[in-house]
Amino acid sequence: MISVFGSANMDLVAYVAKAPKLGETVTGHRFRTVPGGKGANQAIAAARAGGEVAFLGAVGDDGFGAEMRATLAEAGVDVRGLRQVPGSSGIAHIVVDDDGSNSIIVVPGANGTVTGPSGEDLAVIAASSALLLQLELPMEAVVEAAQAGKVAGVQVFLTPAPAQPLPAELLDAVSVLVPNEHEAAAITGAEGPDAALDALLELVEEAVITLGSDGALYGARSGERLRVPSVKVDAVDTTAAGDTFVGALAVARTERRGMADALAFASMAAALSVQREGASTSMPTRRQIEDALA
Ligand code: ATP
Incomplete structure (x- = not known):
């Protein structure tokens, strides 16, 4: 099983010709709500990629919370550990103008109320073979979850986003760090992915730096290095x-596939997702990933 201890957000996306200035009202031409949050996204990606997944987190007692729960459940994610707390769910309020530029307000809502794992959460984490973490919950909660994973002998994956300083006690508990290029540079101060990877391996046992359409770079302290090219596709939406x-990588890793295989599986899953608009709705199923690999 894979457990995800993380955020669930509703993205509220308004499309306008030109974003309003302070005090100004403009009429937009399109609006959509998109279930998201890095935690929920990774859970849905892993479930669609064939994993047995449990989600641990919180939503508010509003309609967005109910919709997030339904979206996760529909993807096959176990939502018994998704708590409902009084107040609003986490939201991202996004304004996209005709040039494609955006401005975003994130209100953590229920995500901001999450503390370290409860007794029930700890049992779920201990029963897992991988734990997926990101940084959209309060840092103390993430650190506690990572430590619980480490104590239980679970592979702890961390997506260090949004970028921020990483406490040593967090890094000590992480097995696989998966930053993108910008996060890797911010964490290490190193220039270029190869130098950043060397620096990351001073901090954690294994790291994968994702490089967008340039693929990904993997390294382990054991000395193994792999460069994974991206699959060439016409990208429509890389959200x-x-x-x-990460979701697909964790699934492949927990099936004890070799790292090269696991990276190819993850890279194909991501390439399939960028060909469709949307976040969770664009994530491929296991069947689609395997067919594309074959
Ligand atoms: P996001 O914040 O949008 O979730 P990210 O910045 O965390 O993305 P990226 O490094 O952009 O992550 O992309 C993750 C992986 O997705 C890449 O390693 C690659 O495998 C795949 N990918 C991203 N963009 C493309 C693309 N244009 N074509 C093919 N594969 C892509």
């Missing part, structure tokens, strides 16, 4: 490509 990659 949640990184989350799709």
Whole structure:
């Protein structure tokens, strides 16, 4: 089983010709709500990629919370550990203008209320072979979850986003760090992915730096290095490509496939997701990933 201890957000996306200035009202031409949050995205990606997945987190007692729960459940994610707390669910309020530029307000809502794993959460984590973490919950909660994973001998994957300083006690508990290029540079201060990978391996046992359409770079302290090219596709929407990659990677890893195989599986899952608009709705099923690999 894979457990995901993370955020669930509703993205509220308004499309306008030109974003309003302070005090101004403009009429938009399109609106959509998109279930997201890096935690929920990774859970859905892993479930669609064939994993047995349990989600641990919180939503508010509003309609968005109910919709997030339904979306996760529909993808096959076990939502018994998704708590409902009083107040609003986490939201991202996004304004996209005709040039494609956006401005975003994130209100953590229920995500901001999450503390370290409860007794029930700890049992779920201990029964897992992998635990997926990101940084959209309070840092203390993430650190506690990572430590619980380490104590239980679970492979702990961390997506260090949004980028912020990483406490040593968090890094000590992480097995596989999966930053994108910008996060890797921010964490290490190193220039270029190869130098960043060397620096990351001073901090953790294994790291994968995702490089967008340039693929990914993997390294382990054991000395193994792999460069994974991306699959050449026409990208329509790269939202949640990184989350799709991590979800699929964790599934393949927990099936004890070799790292090269696991990376190819993750890279194909991400490539399939960028060809469709949307976050969770664009994530491929196991069947689609395997057919594309074959
Ligand atoms: P996001 O924040 O949008 O979730 P990210 O910045 O975390 O993404 P990226 O490094 O952009 O992550 O992409 C993750 C993986 O997705 C890449 O390693 C690659 O395998 C795949 N990918 C991303 N963009 C493309 C693309 N244009 N074509 C093919 N594969 C892609």
